[in-house]
Amino acid sequence: METILFLSPAEAGSPLSKNALEALATTKQLADALGTTFSVGLWGDDPKVAADGIASCGATKILAVTGAEFAQPRYATDAAAAEALARTDGATIVIGPSGSRWNRILAGVAHRLGGRADSHVTGLSAVEGSPVIARWYYRQRMESLQTRTQRPWLLAVESGIAPAWQGTPGAATVEAVACTPPAARSKVAGIEAQAADLQTIRPDANLLFVTGAGWTKKQPDGQVKVEQAQKLILGFLGLSRASLGSTKSLVDLHGEGQATLTFLTHMNQVGQTGSTPRHAKGLATCCHGEEPHTVGWRFIGERRAISLDANCGWARGKADVLYVADAFAVVEKVNELLAK
Numbered sequence: 540m541e542t543i544l545f546l547s548p549a550e551a552g553s554p555l556s557k558n559a560l561e562a563l564a565t566t567k568q569l570a571d572a573l574g575t576t577f578s579v580g581l582w583g584d585d586p587k588v589a590a591d592g593i594a595s596c597g598a599t600k601i602l603a604v605t606g607a608e609f610a611q612p613r614y615a616t617d618a619a620a621a622e623a624l625a626r627t628d629g630a631t632i633v634i635g636p637s638g639s640r641w642n643r644i645l646a647g648v649a650h651r652l653g654g655r656a657d658s659h660v661t662g663l664s665a666v667e668g669s670p671v672i673a674r675w676y677y678r679q680r681m682e683s684l685q686t687r688t689q690r691p692w693l694l695a696v697e698s699g700i701a702p703a704w705q706g707t708p709g710a711a712t713v714e715a716v717a718c719t720p721p722a723a724r725s726k727v728a729g730i731e732a733q734a735a736d737l738q739t740i741r742p743d744a745n746l747l748f749v750t751g752a753g754w755t756k757k758q759p760d761g762q763v764k765v766e767q768a769q770k771l772i773l774g775f776l777g778l779s780r781a782s783l784g785s786t787k788s789l790v791d792l793h794g795e796g797q798a799t800l801t802f803l804t805h806m807n808q809v810g811q812t813g814s815t816p817r818h819a820k821g822l823a824t825c826c827h828g829e830e831p832h833t834v835g836w837r838f839i840g841e842r843r844a845i846s847l848d849a850n851c852g853w854a855r856g857k858a859d860v861l862y863v864a865d866a867f868a869v870v871e872k873v874n875e876l877l878a879k
């Protein structure tokens with residue numbers, strides 16, 4: 540019979556991240572579908588608060604590798620902790636949240652355990668009593684369902700595919716697992732992060748706001764209004780706290796030396812050669828392309844678009860609601876209303 544282990548790093552004094560709680564919910568769903576149990580493994584300098592936060596999740600046990608050496612994100616110590624937890628538990632399926640820490644060690648830990656690994660898992664189910672994973676291919680155009688015979692099977696579960704697990708916190712009983720920290724060559728000296736307002740990519744935002752090249756094109760009055768576009772878009776992001784996506788054409792303008800929106804980088808690009816984010820809602824503005832509409836929006840729940848082009852086949856075909864309107868006028872009005 541399959542047994543399942545949910546693994547995650549835990550930050551001292553903090554509950555598990557939303558990403559980890561989503562993967563926990565997925566783990567629980569799979570255990571129910573297979574009619575089996577699951578346990579939890581955590582590591583960090585003090586995973587107690589994280590363990591207490593999920594005390595009522597239904598895990599048969601909560602294991603933890605604890606120590607200051609395991610606090611920092613680092614291959615050697617993260618891999619050692621995950622390996623020790625997986626060996627102690629002996630589960631046939633090991634599930635963790637996609638993120639820099641679990642993704643980095645996934646293949647190495649699978650190799651040490653003599654198992655196999657799959658990343659970018661977007662669904663877990665049971666078919667005739669066996670676990671089946673879902674993954675997307677060809678830039679999220681085709682979904683594949685896969686099984687494996689090798690065990691243990693280590694999986695990295697994508698964020699946004701299930702609601703985060705919610706439940707009453709309690710006093711968890713945590714079983715300590717011994718792990719001698721390996722010699723570590725690297726150490727985290729500090730974190731340099733952009734100021735919150737400059738960080739336009741917000742995976743947790745409810746809304747994805749997609750900008751297209753139309754913002755920088757000559758407008759019906761014959762004028763190019765890049766500065767006004769910049770002001771309106773930043774104003775909207777500040778007021779709505781939406782995440783900013785962009786078409787390829789718009790982010791490419793920068794490299795071609797044309798006037799463009801200075802806060803956009805290729806990190807904002809959605810689509811076939813960009814990202815396929817998961818947000819509850821999406822609003823595309825001044826955007827005509829196939830890739831942003833069909834691929835970039837693949838996992839957006841409710842989609843709306845503002846375009847001057849009433850015949851834009853992609854906006855008409857892929858948006859739930861299309862406003863045939865001037866995005867400059869619409870966003871200006873929306874900002875005015877949001878500011879109130």
Ligand SMILES: Cc1cc2nc3c(=O)[nH]c(=O)nc-3n(C[C@H](O)[C@H](O)[C@H](O)COP(=O)(O)OP(=O)(O)OC[C@H]3O[C@@H](n4cnc5c(N)ncnc54)[C@H](O)[C@@H]3O)c2cc1C
Nearest residue numbers: 751752753786787788810811812813825826827828847866
């Ligand atoms: C191999 C390959 C991979 C690609 N990968 C990607 C990808 O990952 N992501 C991606 O985005 N593209 C990708 N592309 C490019 C893609 O095919 C399109 O060319 C591109 O997305 C078009 O960008 P756009 O919609 O911003 O610009 P445009 O096609 O120039 O459309 C601008 C639109 O803005 C409208 N507009 C102008 N002013 C206003 C206004 N005031 N109010 C409202 N609407 C207005 C216009 O009517 C027009 O419809 C790829 C192409 C290839 C060949």
